[in-house]
Amino acid sequence: MSHDPADLYARHQAVLPSWLSLYYERPLELTHGEGRHVWDAEGNRYLDFFGGILTTMTAHALPEVTKAVSEQAGRILHTSTLYLSRPMVELAERIVALSGIPDARVFFTTSGTEANDAALLLATTHRRSNQILAMRNSYHGRSFSTVGITGNQSWSPTSLSPLQTLYVHGGVRSRGPYAGLSDAAYIAACVADLEDMLQQTAGGIAALIAEPVQGVGGFTMPPDGLYAAFREVLARHGILWISDEVQTGWGRTGDHFWGWQAHDGNGPPDLLTFAKGIGNGMSVGGVVARAQVMNSLSANSISTFGGSPVTMAAGLANLNYLLEHDLQGNARRVGGLLIERLRAVSAGIELVREVRGRGLMIGIELVRPGTDERSPEAATLVVEAARERGLLVGKGGQGGASLRIAPPMTLTVAEAEEGAELLADALRSVQGMTAAS
Numbered sequence: 001m002s003h004d005p006a007d008l009y010a011r012h013q014a015v016l017p018s019w020l021s022l023y024y025e026r027p028l029e030l031t032h033g034e035g036r037h038v039w040d041a042e043g044n045r046y047l048d049f050f051g052g053i054l055t056t057m058t059a060h061a062l063p064e065v066t067k068a069v070s071e072q073a074g075r076i077l078h079t080s081t082l083y084l085s086r087p088m089v090e091l092a093e094r095i096v097a098l099s100g101i102p103d104a105r106v107f108f109t110t111s112g113t114e115a116n117d118a119a120l121l122l123a124t125t126h127r128r129s130n131q132i133l134a135m136r137n138s139y140h141g142r143s144f145s146t147v148g149i150t151g152n153q154s155w156s157p158t159s160l161s162p163l164q165t166l167y168v169h170g171g172v173r174s175r176g177p178y179a180g181l182s183d184a185a186y187i188a189a190c191v192a193d194l195e196d197m198l199q200q201t202a203g204g205i206a207a208l209i210a211e212p213v214q215g216v217g218g219f220t221m222p223p224d225g226l227y228a229a230f231r232e233v234l235a236r237h238g239i240l241w242i243s244d245e246v247q248t249g250w251g252r253t254g255d256h257f258w259g260w261q262a263h264d265g266n267g268p269p270d271l272l273t274f275a276k277g278i279g280n281g282m283s284v285g286g287v288v289a290r291a292q293v294m295n296s297l298s299a300n301s302i303s304t305f306g307g308s309p310v311t312m313a314a315g316l317a318n319l320n321y322l323l324e325h326d327l328q329g330n331a332r333r334v335g336g337l338l339i340e341r342l343r344a345v346s347a348g349i350e351l352v353r354e355v356r357g358r359g360l361m362i363g364i365e366l367v368r369p370g371t372d373e374r375s376p377e378a379a380t381l382v383v384e385a386a387r388e389r390g391l392l393v394g395k396g397g398q399g400g401a402s403l404r405i406a407p408p409m410t411l412t413v414a415e416a417e418e419g420a421e422l423l424a425d426a427l428r429s430v431q432g433m434t435a436a437s
């Protein structure tokens, strides 16, 4: 059997769906990783600034996680929520304590999609309503219910939904009628829009779901205080607040352990969902909610793989490492420095409209030089050019015109500086190509 990545690509296309889109003209086959680096099947080494879309939270092949996983796998792999499981109870206790949600309960899933799906089931059942408020430009998953609340056309393949969804302004304001407003004026405009929407809607709404920093949406941030202002309105209507922390949880945003804390004021959300990084590559997801909301399901439920001992062991080891090494502090320090460096190196590059971010979640929006038009073409070219220079970055955002940077949270200052230089070089090369064409 051939070990050529090109042959593997042909086989991938022959048996997998066309909508599983791959990065790069010559798609990459990763074979191993260590720290902040990964290697491909041809032996090339890359500095990983995307960490499997934030699944590598601490580091690739973190020895503490590898050891915990292999020890647990050697002991018992039996998975079912029908029996008591020590790793599941232990990780749930840790998450309950960290969540800030009073009288919290945790339900473990195997993905962010399933976590949000469970949150929607809980919120709609608790409120006896299938109406959901979601943010424009949001992403919440790929299941039937979560694509229905995803406010991003390119990730929402069906207009059919078991939920009735209304989209709220707030995540992005860089263009359109709200561009240029001060934070206070923008918040007031979004709140007025929300109030208006609630007045026009017959019946009660179950919940509002929001990402504190929009992930797939290009690492765009609502101004601090927006969600606190929303919550005052929602509280008057008894509407629940779901914070989708699949990308923003565990200190990645630097200043806060959870993304919702940037909006503080009204305390923790009613429901919080998590996934991605906590398992450092193992499938750990879940929803945290007040007991009153969590226990609103009257029938039994079961998850065969949610909370399995091996994934819980990974989550515990990864969380311990994160806390013992203050990786939130590292995300704040190194992320802050990286944002500064990226701003400095891209200063003269016309292609770059904006470098924005919080901790180790950094978005760079690209435009056609000399215009304010988003340039998805440039984003694709820069992602390719970065790869050629040994750097992996992501892309996304409105119109697919933003680069996304979210390295493992153990990133060092030297690696941040190296990555910024590599990316600047990639940007300059694409700037040269677009200027010439």
Ligand code: PMP
Binding pocket: 053, 110, 111, 112, 113, 114, 116, 139, 140, 141, 142, 211, 215, 216, 244, 245, 246, 247, 275, 276
């Ligand atoms: N919510 C957010 C904010 C996400 O970014 C994602 C994944 N990109 C999901 C939910 C869905 O997670 P998963 O891919 O694990 O199903």
